[in-house]
Amino acid sequence: MIGNIISKKQKFYKEILKYLFFNKQLSCADLSGLIGKSIPLTTQYLTELMSLNMVVEKGYAASTGGRRPQTYSIRSGVFYVVSVAMDQLVTRIALISSDNIIVGEVEKFDLILANNPNSLNELITHLKTFIGNTKLPESKIAGIGIGMPGFVDTEKGTNYTFLHCADGSIVSKIQDALQIPTLIDNDSSLVGLAELKWGAAKNKEHVMVVNVGWGIGLGIISNGKLFRGKDGFAGEFSHIPLFDNNKICSCGKLGCLETETSLVVVAQKGARQLKKLQQPSLIKSLNAERIEESAKKIIEAAHKGDKFAIDLLSEAAYHIGRGVAILIHLLNPEEIIISGIGSLAGKVWMAPIQQAINEHCIPKIAEHTEVKISSLGYNAEIIGAAALVMDNYEKLPVIKEEAEKLIAQ
Amino acid sequence: MIGNIISKKQKFYKEILKYLFFNKQLSCADLSGLIGKSIPLTTQYLTELMSLNMVVEKGYAASTGGRRPQTYSIRSGVFYVVSVAMDQLVTRIALISSDNIIVGEVEKFDLILANNPNSLNELITHLKTFIGNTKLPESKIAGIGIGMPGFVDTEKGTNYTFLHCADGSIVSKIQDALQIPTLIDNDSSLVGLAELKWGAAKNKEHVMVVNVGWGIGLGIISNGKLFRGKDGFAGEFSHIPLFDNNKICSCGKLGCLETETSLVVVAQKGARQLKKLQQPSLIKSLNAERIEESAKKIIEAAHKGDKFAIDLLSEAAYHIGRGVAILIHLLNPEEIIISGIGSLAGKVWMAPIQQAINEHCIPKIAEHTEVKISSLGYNAEIIGAAALVMDNYEKLPVIKEEAEKLIAQ
DNA sequence: AATAACTTTTTAAAATTTTTATTAAGTGTG
DNA sequence: CACACTTAATAAAAATTTTAAAAAGTTATT
Numbered sequence: 001m002i003g004n005i006i007s008k009k010q011k012f013y014k015e016i017l018k019y020l021f022f023n024k025q026l027s028c029a030d031l032s033g034l035i036g037k038s039i040p041l042t043t044q045y046l047t048e049l050m051s052l053n054m055v056v057e058k059g060y061a062a063s064t065g066g067r068r069p070q071t072y073s074i075r076s077g078v079f080y081v082v083s084v085a086m087d088q089l090v091t092r093i094a095l096i097s098s099d100n101i102i103v104g105e106v107e108k109f110d111l112i113l114a115n116n117p118n119s120l121n122e123l124i125t126h127l128k129t130f131i132g133n134t135k136l137p138e139s140k141i142a143g144i145g146i147g148m149p150g151f152v153d154t155e156k157g158t159n160y161t162f163l164h165c166a167d168g169s170i171v172s173k174i175q176d177a178l179q180i181p182t183l184i185d186n187d188s189s190l191v192g193l194a195e196l197k198w199g200a201a202k203n204k205e206h207v208m209v210v211n212v213g214w215g216i217g218l219g220i221i222s223n224g225k226l227f228r229g230k231d232g233f234a235g236e237f238s239h240i241p242l243f244d245n246n247k248i249c250s251c252g253k254l255g256c257l258e259t260e261t262s263l264v265v266v267a268q269k270g271a272r273q274l275k276k277l278q279q280p281s282l283i284k285s286l287n288a289e290r291i292e293e294s295a296k297k298i299i300e301a302a303h304k305g306d307k308f309a310i311d312l313l314s315e316a317a318y319h320i321g322r323g324v325a326i327l328i329h330l331l332n333p334e335e336i337i338i339s340g341i342g343s344l345a346g347k348v349w350m351a352p353i354q355q356a357i358n359e360h361c362i363p364k365i366a367e368h369t370e371v372k373i374s375s376l377g378y379n380a381e382i383i384g385a386a387a388l389v390m391d392n393y394e395k396l397p398v399i400k401e402e403a404e405k406l407i408a409q
Numbered sequence: 410m411i412g413n414i415i416s417k418k419q420k421f422y423k424e425i426l427k428y429l430f431f432n433k434q435l436s437c438a439d440l441s442g443l444i445g446k447s448i449p450l451t452t453q454y455l456t457e458l459m460s461l462n463m464v465v466e467k468g469y470a471a472s473t474g475g476r477r478p479q480t481y482s483i484r485s486g487v488f489y490v491v492s493v494a495m496d497q498l499v500t501r502i503a504l505i506s507s508d509n510i511i512v513g514e515v516e517k518f519d520l521i522l523a524n525n526p527n528s529l530n531e532l533i534t535h536l537k538t539f540i541g542n543t544k545l546p547e548s549k550i551a552g553i554g555i556g557m558p559g560f561v562d563t564e565k566g567t568n569y570t571f572l573h574c575a576d577g578s579i580v581s582k583i584q585d586a587l588q589i590p591t592l593i594d595n596d597s598s599l600v601g602l603a604e605l606k607w608g609a610a611k612n613k614e615h616v617m618v619v620n621v622g623w624g625i626g627l628g629i630i631s632n633g634k635l636f637r638g639k640d641g642f643a644g645e646f647s648h649i650p651l652f653d654n655n656k657i658c659s660c661g662k663l664g665c666l667e668t669e670t671s672l673v674v675v676a677q678k679g680a681r682q683l684k685k686l687q688q689p690s691l692i693k694s695l696n697a698e699r700i701e702e703s704a705k706k707i708i709e710a711a712h713k714g715d716k717f718a719i720d721l722l723s724e725a726a727y728h729i730g731r732g733v734a735i736l737i738h739l740l741n742p743e744e745i746i747i748s749g750i751g752s753l754a755g756k757v758w759m760a761p762i763q764q765a766i767n768e769h770c771i772p773k774i775a776e777h778t779e780v781k782i783s784s785l786g787y788n789a790e791i792i793g794a795a796a797l798v799m800d801n802y803e804k805l806p807v808i809k810e811e812a813e814k815l816i817a818q
Numbered sequence: 819a820a821t822a823a824c825t826t827t828t829t830a831a832a833a834t835t836t837t838t839a840t841t842a843a844g845t846g847t848g
Numbered sequence: 849c850a851c852a853c854t855t856a857a858t859a860a861a862a863a864t865t866t867t868a869a870a871a872a873g874t875t876a877t878t
Contacts, residue, residue, distance in 0.1 A: 029856075038836050043857075066855025067843040151773055160773055206639045218739070222631055229741025230615045233774045236738040241731070241769045244653055251771050322650070326735065329645040330627070332638025360650045362660050364560050364569055365642045438827070447865050452828080475826025476872040 012037065012045055014394035017054065020074035021100055021390050022197055025058050027069035046072055054078045074098050080136060081389045082127070082180070084146040085381035087187065088113045088162075088214060089292070091123065093130050096386045098142075103134075106382065113149070113162040120163045120170060124177050131178065143181040143396055144174065145385035147190035149215070153232040154185045181396045183388050187211065188235055190384030191339050191376075192219015193226050197387045199337065199380070200372045206333040208324070209374075210237070212342025212349075214264050214291070215250075216257055216320060219339075222331070238262070242323060260319040263342055267294035270312050281308035299345040313345055314352045321356025328357065328366050339374035340381075346373055421446065421454055423803035426463065429483035430509055430799050431606055434467050436478035455481055463487045483507050489545060490798045491536070491589070493555040494790035496596065497522045497571075497623060498701070500532065502539050505795045507551075512543075515791065522558070522571040529572045529579060533586050540587065552590040552805055553583065554794035556599035558624070562641040563594045590805045592797050596620065597644055599793030600748050600785075601628015602635050606796045608746065608785045615742040617733070618783075619646065621751025621758075623673050623700070624659075625666055625729060628748075631740065647671070651732060669728040672751055676703035679721050690717035708754040722754055723761045730765025737766065737775050748783035749790075755782055 015035045020026060026034075032042040049055040056075055060068040078098040085092045091111040095103045107130055113119050123146075131141065150161025157171025165173050174182045185193075192209035195201040201209060205224050211217035218237035220227040228234050243255040250258070259265065271288035273279065282301045286294040301309035324336055338349045350371055357366050374380060389396070424444045429435060435443075441451040458464040465484055469477040487507040494501045500520040504512045516539055522528055536553065559570025566580025574582050583591045594602075601610070601618035610616040614633045620626035627646035629636040637643050652664040659667070668674065680697035682688065691710045695703045710718035733745055747758045759780055766775050783789060798805070 027856085039856085040837095040858075041835060063844055064855070065845055065853080067857080069856060220739075222636060223634075225632075227631060227740075230743040230777055231741055231774075234739065234741040236741070236771065236774055239771055240735045240738045253769065253771070326649045327739070329649045330629075330643065330736070330739065331636075332640055332643040332645070334639040360662070362645065362648055362662070365640075365645055368639055436827085448827085449829080449866095450864060472873055473826070474824085474874055476828075476874095478827060 009045075011394045013049060013054075014396075016042075016045055016049060017074055017078065017098070018390050018393040020055065020072065021098060021393075022387075024100065025061070025071040025073050027061060027071050029069060031072070076101070077140075079142040080134070080140055081142055081386045082131060082144040083382045083385035083389075084123075084127070084144065085187070085190075085385055086111065086113070086123075086146065086148040088149055091126070092382055093126065094382050094386075095130075095134055100386075117164065120165050120173065123163070124174060127174070127178060131180075138179050141180050142393060143183060143389035144178070145190075145387075145389040146174075146182070146184045147187040147381045147385045147388075148184060149187050149217075151231075151233050152184055152186040152189075154183065154189075154228065155232065157182075157184060159184065181389075183392060185385075185388050186217070186232070186235070187213075187381050188217025188219050188237075188340075189226060189228065189232075190219070190388060191217065191380040192221055192235075192384070193387045193391070194376055194380040194384035195219070195337050195339055195374060196221050196224075196226065198383065199339070199374055199376045201335060201337060204335055206331065207335045207337060208327050208331065208333045209337045209339050210320065210324070211340035211380075212261075212263065212320070212338060213340045215262050216323070217340065218327075220331070237323060237327075240323060240326070242326075243319075257319070257323045261316045261323075263295040263316075264291050266298060266312055266316050267291045270294060270298050270309075273312070274308070279308045282306040283309065295341075299342070302345045302348050310348055313348050317349045317352035318356050320349075321353035322360055324353060324371075325357050325360035325366075328361050328369055332365060333369055336369060336371045337374050338372070339376060341378055343374045344377055349373060418454075420803045422458060422463075423805075425451075425454055425458060426483055426487065426507070427799050427802040429464065429481065430507060430802075431796075433509065434470070434480040434482050436470060436480050438478060440481070485510070486549075488551040489543070489549055490551055490795045491540060491553040492791045492794035492798075493532075493536070493553065494596070494599075494794055495520065495522065495532075495555065495557040497558055500535070501791055502535065503791050503795075504539075504543055509795075526573065529574050529582065532572070533583060536583070536587060540589075547588050550589050551802060552592060552798035553587070554599075554796075554798040555583075555591070555593045556596040556790045556794045556797075557593060558596050558626075560640075560642050561593055561595040561598075563592065563598075563637065564641065566591075566593060568593065590798075592801060594794075594797050595626070595641070595644070596790050597626025597628050597646075597749075598635055598637065598641075599628070599797060600626065600789040601630055601644075601793070602796045602800070603785055603789040603793035604628070604746050604748055604783060605630050605633075605635065607792065608748070608783055608789070609781045610744060610746060613744055615740065616744045616746060617736050617740065617742045618746045618748050619729065619733070620749035620789075621670075621672065621729070621747060622749045624671050625732070626749065627736075629740070646732060646736075649732060649735070651735075652728075666728070666732045670725045670732075672704040672725075673700050675707060675721055675725050676700045679703060679707050679718075682721070683717070688717045691715040692718065704750075708751070711754045711757050719757055722757050726758045726761035727765050729758075730762035731769055733762060733780075734766050734769035734775075737770050737778055741774060742778055745778060745780045746783050747781070748785060750787055752783045753786055758782060 019034045028042050032039045055072050058071045058073045061071050076097050076099040081096045083094045083096055092106050092108045094106045097103050111122055150159045152159045157169035163170055171182050188211040191211045195209045201207040201221055207221040209219035215238040218235035220235050238258040239251050239256040241255050242257045243260055245255050247259040249256040268288050271286035274286050283297050298309045302313050353371050425440055428443045437451050441448045464481050467480045467482045470480050485506050485508040490505045492503045492505055501515050501517045503515045506512050520531055559568045561568045566578035572579055580591050597620040600620045604610040604618045610630055616630040618628035624647040627644035629644050647667040648660050648665045650664050651666045652669055654664050656668040658665040677697050680695035683695050692706050707718045711722050762780050
């Protein structure tokens with residue numbers, strides 16, 4: 001049964017567990033600062049959590065000029081998180097344990113989102129099987145986190161673009177079917193969250209995470225937190241009107257950023273040019289119908305230094321840079337991170353983006369803005385989905401058995 | 410002497426005074442929530458502040474379904490704030506008392522910022538005279554708040570565009586000269602802050618405040634707070650590259666938003682068209698050299714329904730709307746406020762901006778975004794400067810005498 | 819129109835949490 | 849290798865919050 005939070009103390013227990021999930025090892029002073037409670041109280045909570053077998057001492061950290069602090073970690077298997085990363089064609093599911101390690105294999109399967117009225121049911125069926133295979137009781141699963149494309153309202157638990165469900169929200173339907181707390185968010189927001197928690201945006205305040213994939217998403221980090229806007233739709237970078245190119249976009253408007261920069265466009269343009277221009281390249285053929293395969297070929301070739309592939313990506317990168325210049329003017333970030341599947345092409349992105357920034361920004365405003373390539377790569381979204389659950393861990397509906405265990409204290 | 414904060418209790422005293430400055434009348438429960446302390450403690454603080462003659466009871470508020478709450482107000486003259494609003498040509502100074510009322514007249518004088526190495530000294534001289542004329546001791550003045558154009562770093566207290574000062578920051582130079590805590594910020598940020606505290610953005614979370622004047626500034630309110638970005642430069646709306654018009658901008662780049670939308674451009678275009686086209690209009694003549702005068706004439710005529718003036722402003726408004734469409738995609742705000750001196754033209758702005766939003770936004774994302782015209786008008790910046798001081802009131806360096814008075818408690 | 823049931827504010831007493839002071843453990847310098 | 853200076857952990861004192869109860873109003877119902 002999914003109920004409500006039971007005690008205040010339990011909330012702080014959960015906060016401690018949450019920060020230990022995100023950080024692996026922390027001292028009592030660290031945790032005291034993070035949960036906003038005094039050191040004596042935090043000491044007490046930690047002692048109790050150790051006697052509950054949830055937290056363990058991990059020896060002393062190096063001194064910073066005085067007595068060395070004892071550090072603490074969370075045990076593996078105290079709880080688990082089910083992470084789901086969806087794109088328009090493929091969905092991946094992973095099981096992550098409380099010590100923040102992916103358990104077993106990441107499951108990958110086709111699930112078409114566009115014009116598929118059955119997509120939500122398919123997702124639920126897959127989730128049921130996946131969770132069944134883990135052999136874990138529901139009470140051991142803290143929550144399910146799902147990243148998906150489209151206009152997602154995290155608070156309402158709805159997606160206005162995909163996975164339509166007639167009555168109520170996606171979240172309530174999944175929770176009813178599986179009896180596990182569930183959270184959903186936009187894929188690019190989760191990529192941003194992953195960068196904030198474990199990637200290049202860690203400990204930064206103002207970062208723009210550009211999710212280069214079949215569209216150009218944006219995760220906005222402002223004041224050290226993921227920014228979602230009024231309805232959760234912030235970061236709709238793909239569709240800002242930027243070009244006079246008269247190309248019609250998937251959204252129906254003309255000249256969106258996406259029409260010159262997404263990997264779909266890159267793959268299509270690549271296929272066309274390869275055929276027409278007979279350019280020398282490591283790539284022998286590109287099929288404009290098989291976007292994913294073609295995009296991967298181009299990214300791989302670019303890695304090997306293939307000029308044709310690099311030129312293709314550079315052109316897209318420069319156009320992305322024009323959009324980034326606008327972001328810099330408006331939000332004055334300290335960092336731009338290129339993430340998502342496109343980031344696998346590596347440093348190729350950097351020079352053209354920096355070039356566009358130099359050309360289109362007032363120098364002073366871009367002075368302290370660094371461009372970086374994500375090191376999280378293809379895993380960013382799935383990691384971000386776990387972060388979404390754990391970011392809300394202490395607010396999550398409580399699972400009965402666990403609640404009793406904790407309240408028995 | 411400017412020293413440091415003395416006691417924790419004093420910090421809460423100041424927080425209470427701050428919230429009473431912003432709100433006029435508040436109940437104990439309101440204040441308890443605002444300062445984040447329990448009701449019994451807040452009661453105690455209020456009692457003490459009343460015995461210090463700083464706070465007074467203001468009778469009972471209407472019931473909301475139960476016992477009516479006692480309300481409290483701050484006394485006039487407990488402290489004062491000096492507010493300064495600068496633009497490139499004119500500076501205004503006002504004295505505001507603790508009950509949030511402008512005392513006496515707003516002083517207005519010419520102060521050229523561009524290419525004026527003496528501008529900071531001129532400002533300091535004016536401030537000295539102004540404060541001298543108030544006959545108030547420094548200890549009665551909580552702080553000086555200054556809004557100015559340019560790239561302002563509030564934390565460092567510097568402006569990279571105007572009011573250059575060789576050694577150290579603008580803030581430290583003013584503080585050294587006047588012995589009064591001082592804060593500076595970008596003019597558009599302060600217009601945004603004014604809207605947040607007393608205008609159309611009050612109690613909203615995500616709002617874009619467009620400051621229409623000699624440029625097009627932007628105050629960004631995100632999560633209910635003014636957003637400044639990494640170095641304080643966020644909201645550089647004027648210079649996002651948006652047009653293929655080949656017009657060179659004051660910043661040196663081509664096609665900035667400003668080149669089609671600022672009141673300078675409107676005035677210049679108006680003067681040109683009036684001469685060339687001999688259009689019928691209530692306006693008899695416009696001098697392209699005297700921008701302020703011409704802009705005012707156009708705004709006034711638009712108010713009277715003059716078609717020529719309305720067309721001029723509508724064109725600029727539509728272009729602003731294109732920029733606003735980008736803001737909506739990126740930040741998903743709940744409200745767009747047209748503020749600053751241009752807002753005096755009133756509702757003329759609304760239809761063309763809404764039109765541009767309809768044309769350039771994905772409908773879903775703009776669904777809940779309202780466009781509004783500010784009611785604060787020309788006073789926004791000067792009010793915002795006072796808000797800047799009071800927003801930081803409890804963090805401000807303490808003035809010795811006052812500190813002793815409070816600590817004597 | 820009067821009473822019961824429900825709200826909200828205010829006050830008082832009990833329980834919790836933080837602060838301050840003290841002790842313990844470790845670094846770096848002349 | 850003392851000596852001065854850190855930081856961490858613990859214990860006792862002080863401050864703050866929570867809980868409970870009383871006071872003051874509102875709304876619905878008979």
